[in-house]
Amino acid sequence: MLNPVKVGLLGLGTVGGGTINVLQRNAQEISRRAGRGIVVTHASARDLTKPRLCHTDGITLTTEPFDVINDPNVDIIAELIGGTTLAKELVLKAINNGKHVVTANKALIALHGNEIFAAAQQKGVMVAFEAAVAGGIPIIKAIREGLTGNQIAWLAGIINGTSNFILSEMRDKGRDFADVLNEAQRLGYAEADPTFDVEGIDAGHKLTILASIAFGIPLQFDKVYTEGITQITREDVGYAEELGYRIKLLGIAKRTEKGIELRVHPTFIPVQHLIANVNGVMNAIVVRGDAVGQTLYYGAGAGADPTASAVVADLVDVVRMLTTDPENHVPHLAFQANALSNVAILPISDIESIYYLRMTALDRLGVLAQVTRILSDCGISIEAIMQKAPPDDVDQVPIVLLTHAVLEKQVNQAIAQIEALEGIHGHVKKIRVEMLEQ
Template identity: 50%
Template sequence: MYRDPVESLEPLHSRPALNRTLRVGMIGIGTVGSGTFRVLVRNQADIAARAGRAIELVIVAARNLARAAGIVGEGVALTADPMQVAAHPDVDVVVEVAGGTGPARDWVLAAIAHGKHVVTANKALLAVHGAEIFAAARKQGVAVAYEGAVAVSIPIVKALREGLAANRIEWVAGIINGTTNFILSKMRDEGLDFAAALAQAQALGYAEADPSFDIEGIDAAHKLSLLAANAFGMPLRFADVQVEGITALQGLDVACAEQLGYRIKLLGVARRQASGVELRVQPALVPATHLMAQVNGSMNAVMVKSDAAGLTMYYGAGAGSEQTASAVIADLVDVARLDGVNAAQHVPHLGVHEHATNALAVLPRAAVHTSHYLRVPVRAVSQIQAVTARLAEQKVPVRQVALAAERPGVGPQVLVLTGPVAQGTLDLAVHALQARSEVAGVVATLCVELLEG
């Protein structure tokens, strides 16, 4: 039933060096892998025309060979051993879409060691092991492409590397996790609390049974580390990303933000400062009239501020089989065009400055300057002035003060929007405010991102 994965493939050296078919080996044939195969087959003529040659899937590694055979048919060799794909002499490029960070690292490094290009949609793998993988690829002169690892259907890596290549990037900010954006949209549109919105996301398939990577902000942090490396030419610094998820977010704050003219989004922000780079994933208030505030459901968006192009924004699906396949195949087309070209130049690898003495530092949390939203529960409405006075004592600039609209079972709440202030200063101010007798509960704080040019 199966073609033998080694014996039956025509040796590449017997084919013409130019314009021959790009032969692909795939590790994993789940949601992304099956979507990639479908799109390759369905759009093969258009893809070949754009790539300058045909792209053919010739071998797949899968746990369940019978299921894999049902997807790819008899024209593709199958194996249960991913290393057989990584080392196959008649494979030009290995597509890794199995996921994970342990075995996947070994497969990818083995493929590189055998002189094969790699395409992956595995952001966790690159965030954790990217420096090692990219260094190995540069040494071997092969490309590692990963458009599908960052924002699924949005070609943001290509935009940063090619479309904005002339620019000095000042900041990148994005909604880069579809699950959390769906949850936040439901909390705002339907007045749900976090638990109810998460349950709805799970029921509809937007969230996994264990959604920790999404709701705790880890998935977004993986992607942000890749965006920052592309934007600023810095090493991958996933371990230094300041990460705050949405699990502690209350529906009351979603409603209060709306009252003030803002919406809450989980944002990944990478911003260049004179003393270093901010790397943050956290729920933040965005003006309701801003384009980023209109990104709802499971959609993603990335905004880039650069010196020449100014503000640019990129929008698209944040999840999906064929949506991710679109990015994977775009990377394959890039690889297909590499004949006679230095792979590292055509599809640049990250971390080119990892050994530079002037490598950009990541700013500590306390040094980050942003505006903030505070919700301060008070014992009486008359204590609003006491709250602003305490903030002034702590050198926190107050830009706007309001009382939250009355809600059943909720005491008076003072809402404060600050001007830009160091996070360390704000933390001290909130600590001092929390100790005051007029404060009747926990002070809630969120960043405010205006995302202006």
């Protein structure tokens, strides 16, 4: 295999630390996908004495970010310092040095993307920015590559987790805006200065980017209307509910006959729509294309690991483009053909699951006791059980229960014994249960 690609990281904060952690933890998986290792060799941070969330052994550390972008051994720069002044200077200089750039910086792209992309195109380097919008959700890729057959009619997104957390809490607990904001700050979901989040500016940056890739228009943040959630009261949240709506801070980009609408504001949306049920700090974007109809993309919009997920995906994109043959730069099965693994596929009897069991008991004393005894003997705990009283003229009673997680073969064994009971009529119905956690 080729030598690893060398990444220089600007910024060792939340996202920088997360990126190093993900690259280290999933190194093997990532190189099986990229066809080549990806290693952070250089990193800059303002204060090198600060405790870090990641291991920096083997990484050349400096307080001088220009040293990183000027190092001839670095192939790709990951800009993770945020802000639009120093970050802009660094990114443009890195491009000028012939480095590919990956950035998580939405403000930088929304405000200076046109200039940055022009410079990159001139120098023949890549600039990737999936992490700039909606954290780990691959929404840039979905619109830019997945929906290329469509004329996009509109998109609408919950693209600021802090605001969504506040609105969710106001609704769930009938609390006031200021009260929830305080808690969000305490939990680290909101900055000490929450203006960018609660006034819709952060969402406006992201909307600027989404609208450009949806409609093919230049980035123009200055044309985005932004209105935050600070004026939303408990009363509004309550009336919305009574009328069948939820209030969400949406970024909306819409193509109309008169022109394009770009706006961020609190919005009533029907409770039946999937996106109305996106709660807490989660993000989601609905995109309506003329061919595909509505599609929705949901996930974590911020945080160290989710944002790192997008940064690393961009790094892999760059590496795949640099490294592999053009006809197969993305392997058919995501992993390089020579890196597929032969891990065993389990037979269904060896899976572990929670089970719903339904059976019909003849209404005789003791049948339920026999059933629970069999389950217990087979090592199966019961999570919930329902036995309904039968109508007067019927002597068959349905028994319904949920087990704890067990092996399928244990359940099958128990079912065979239960079906053999005299007091049980017919077969035991078995349906697997998935909690979809973790």
